Amino acid sequence: MARIAFEERRDRLIQATIRVIARDGIAAASTRVIAAEAQMPLGALHYVFGSRDALMKAVIVHITDQERISALLGTQIASSVGTVDLHQLVEAAMNGYLDNLTTLPERELVLLEVAIHAMRHDPDAVADQWATYRAAAAQTLEHVADEAGIRWLHSTDDLARYLVTWLDGFTVSWLADRDTAAARRSATIFADSFAALAATPT
Structure with a gap:
């Protein structure tokens, strides 16, 4: 060859x-x-x-590089801050994420399988993977606060963990039943709750 x-x-x-x-x-x-x-x-x-394990670690890094928080929220928020309220912004971001999920569900299935494999064989790799998600989420939340003139009622690190945790459950739930309409309703409810975690500085 x-x-x-x-x-x-x-x-x-x-x-x-x-x-x-x-x-x-x-x-x-x-x-x-x-x-x-x-x-x-x-x-x-x-x-x-x-080795096979080294290859699996490379797959995690590759998918993480393409993954969700920075690509999804960064793009959605950069184009929307200052034009809509926080609830609308969060709901649009979640629906954008759902659109990506429904278009490429196999990517998330691979991510989940490889992550579970790494939890058994290379826990540091999967810990780094989720730390990357949380760091990108925290950076995005700080950007939103600055641009929208709000303050978060909890630390951005804690909110980033909450956001990533919610997205994990949101993803697995949709992969389990593929009920996109129900997922969009969940995104609306989440936007209600997440918007309540911000306040306008006095």
Whole structure:
């Protein structure tokens, strides 16, 4: 086969792993199956990653880089602050997240399976993953407070944890029943409760 650059091999193997897990589950994602999916020799996988666990960690990092808080809330909020009230802003952001979820549910399924695998085999990796989500959420909440002229009634770190925790449950609930209409109603209720966590400085 033609020589492939290292980074291209790496990306092909990560994408192949995501496809295999999305299609067949993590138990089916052996190194042999992943290499075949990527149309690469098994030795190339071990050369690039060294082990299956290292490959799974790379999948976590890849999905996290594309993931939800900064991509979703950052874009939604940057374009909306100052034009709508906080309830409308939060509801729009949650619905934007839901739109992404319904378009690419396999990405979240892969994320969940790989995260559970990491909890058993590489807990530091999954802890870093969720820390990344919380840090991005905290940064976004600080931006909202500055731009909208509000103050949060709890620390941004605590609110970021609450937000990420709620999104986790929201995601799993939708993946379980695929009831998008019910999920949108949940987003409205969440917007009510989250908007109540802010006050206008006196």
